[in-house]
Amino acid sequence: AQSVTQLDSQVPVFEEAPVELRCNYSSSVSVYLFWYVQYPNQGLQLLLKYLSGSTLVESINGFEAEFNKSQTSFHLRKPSVHISDTAEYFCAVSPKGAGNMLTFGGGTRLMVKP
Amino acid sequence: GAGVSQSPSNKVTEKGKDVELRCDPISGHTALYWYRQSLGQGLEFLIYFQGNSAPDKSGLPSDRFSAERTGGSVSTLTIQRTQQEDSAVYLCASSPGTGLGAYEQYFGPGTRLTVT
Numbered sequence: 001a002q003s004v005t006q007l008d009s010q011v012p013v014f015e016e017a018p019v020e021l022r023c024n025y026s027s028s029v030s031v032y033l034f035w036y037v038q039y040p041n042q043g044l045q046l047l048l049k050y051l052s053g054s055t056l057v058e059s060i061n062g063f064e065a066e067f068n069k070s071q072t073s074f075h076l077r078k079p080s081v082h083i084s085d086t087a088e089y090f091c092a093v094s095p096k097g098a099g100n101m102l103t104f105g106g107g108t109r110l111m112v113k114p
Numbered sequence: 115g116a117g118v119s120q121s122p123s124n125k126v127t128e129k130g131k132d133v134e135l136r137c138d139p140i141s142g143h144t145a146l147y148w149y150r151q152s153l154g155q156g157l158e159f160l161i162y163f164q165g166n167s168a169p170d171k172s173g174l175p176s177d178r179f180s181a182e183r184t185g186g187s188v189s190t191l192t193i194q195r196t197q198q199e200d201s202a203v204y205l206c207a208s209s210p211g212t213g214l215g216a217y218e219q220y221f222g223p224g225t226r227l228t229v230t
Contacts, residue, residue: 032217044205044221051214090157100209100216101147101170104157 002027002093006105014113015083021076021108023065023091031093033074034102035065039087047089050074061085086112116140118222120206126228127196135191135225139208145216146189147209148181151224152202160204163189164211196229203227 007022025031035047048059055067065076074091091105119138127133139146148160159173163183174180178197183189193200203226207219 034217036221043223044207046218046220049217051217092157094217100145100164100219101159101162101173102149102157102219103159104149106156 002029002031002095002103004091004093004103004105006089006091006108008108009106010109010111012111012113013081016080018079019077019081019085019110021089021091021110023074023076023105025072025074025091025093027072027093027095030096032096033065033067034092034094035059035063035074035076036090036092036104037087038090038107044090047076081110081112083112083114085110118206118208118220120204120222120225122225123223124226124228126230129198129229130195132192132194133196133227135193135204135227137189137191137206137208137222139187139189139206140220142210143208143220144186144211145209145219146183147207147219148189148191149205149207150202151205155202157205160191193227196227198229201227201229 003026005024013019033050036044037047048057050057050067058064063078088107088109090107092102121136144165146163150158161181162170178194181191203224205224206222209219
C-alpha cells in the first residue's frame with residue numbers, strides 16, 4: 001500500500017517570491033510520482049511527473065520537482081510565483097506495473113498575494 | 115481533441131435514492147478510473163477498468179457502489195440508497211493504458227453529488 005503526506009495544507013506567499021510545496025510518500029514497492037494542479041472551479045490537471053531518468057523534472061510553467069529516493073520526497077518548487085499560480089496542488093504516487101491507480105496526498109492550497 | 119466528459123455536472127438527490135453518474139473517456143483510452151473528492155477524505159480511488167479485464171474494485175467504500183463500462187468506452191458509476199456521506203465530487207479519469215503513457219491520467223470536470 002502507498003500513502004502520501006503533504007505537510008502544508010495552505011501556503012500563503014507574495015507574488016514573485018519563491019515557493020516550495022512539500023510531499024513525502026511511503027510505499028512498499030517502487031512508485032511513479034506526480035503533481036496535479038486544480039485551479040479554482042476547474043478539474044485536475046497533470047503538472048509534472050517522474051517516471052524514470054533525471055530525478056529533476058520540470059513543467060512548462062516554471063515549476064520543478066525533484067525525486068529524492070532516500071528521503072522518499074518529491075517536493076515542488078517555483079523560484080517566482082504569479083497570481084495565476086493560485087490553486088490547489090496534489091502530490092500523487094502510482095505503483096509501478098500494478099494497475100496505475102493514484103494515491104493522492106491531502107493537497108496544498110497555494111495562495112499568491114499581490 | 116475532446117477530453118474526458120462527465121454528466122451531470124451537478125446532482126442533488128434525496129437520501130435513499132439511487133443515482134447514476136456517467137463518464138465518457140478520451141477516445142482510444144483503454145484505462146478508466148473513478149475517484150471521489152470530498153472534504154473529509156480528500157481524493158480517493160474507487161475503481162479501475164483496463165480493457166476487457168475484470169475491474170479493480172478495491173477502492174469502492176461499500177456494496178452500495180458499483181460501476182460498469184460498456185463496450186470498453188463509456189462508464190457508469192451507480193450509487194444505491196444514497197447516504198449523506200456520499201456527498202462529494204466524483205471524478206473520472208482515462209489513460210492510454212499501455213506503456214509509460216498509461217501513467218498519465220486525464221481527468222474530467224467531475225460530478226458534484228449532494229445528498230439531502
